[in-house]
Amino acid sequence: MVRGFVGICLLATISEIFNYSDKVEVSNIIESKExxxxxxxxxxxxxxxxxxxxxxxxxxxxxxxxxxxxxxxxxxxxxxxxxxxxxxxxxxxxxxxxxxxxxxxxxxxxxxxxx
The missing domain is CATH 2.40.50.140 (Nucleic acid-binding proteins)
Known part of the structure; x- marks a missing residue:
């Protein structure tokens, strides 16, 4: 049960990292007017x-x-x-x-x- 919870937390964390990365990329595109x-x-x-x-x-x-x-x-x-x-x-x-x-x-x- 603990492994399952840790696995879900790990997947959620990785997902948030990719979401944040996408947002930073778009922010950079907008700031640099690319x-x-x-x-x-x-x-x-x-x-x-x-x-x-x-x-x-x-x-x-x-x-x-x-x-x-x-x-x-x-x-x-x-x-x-x-x-x-x-x-x-x-x-x-x-x-x-x-x-x-x-x-x-x-x-x-x-x-x-x-x-």
């Missing part, structure tokens, strides 16, 4: 539900594509962070983002009024 920004109106918005409980959303602004899921975790914007459905075709936004691997990850998204 991110890109795109402003425009959302097009090609799609919602996919490949299996029950999973929601994948994707859209583009000009030629910049974004995809995220309600199962994504970490320091970037993901489906669990928005519930008001302001992300839709025609909605104008400003997005600060970074390229993480081959995906554009959203740091900040702000609704704009149409020009």
């Amino acid at each position: 991110f890109k920004q795109v402003q425009g109106c959302i097009s090609n918005y799609e919602k996919q539900t490949p299996k029950h409980g999973t929601l994948i959303e994707s859209f583009s602004i000009d030629d910049v594509e974004f995809t995220f899921s309600n199962y994504d975790v970490g320091p970037y914007f993901h489906g669990k962070l928005h519930k008001d459905n302001f992300i839709k075709n025609g909605q104008c936004v400003s997005i600060d983002y970074v390229l993480d691997g081959r995906k554009n990850k959203i740091l900040k998204i702000v609704q704009l009024t149409k020009p």
Whole structure:
């Protein structure tokens, strides 16, 4: 029983270390302004539900594509962070983002009024 408790505590500690590391990395990106920004109106918005409980959303602004899921975790914007459905075709936004691997990850998204 003690081993199980110690194991759970160890896993929780390791998880928190990785979460902290991710937050520090994003903080450094923001402070050094190593991110890109795109402003425009959302097009090609799609919602996919490949299996029950999973929601994948994707859209583009000009030629910049974004995809995220309600199962994504970490320091970037993901489906669990928005519930008001302001992300839709025609909605104008400003997005600060970074390229993480081959995906554009959203740091900040702000609704704009149409020009």
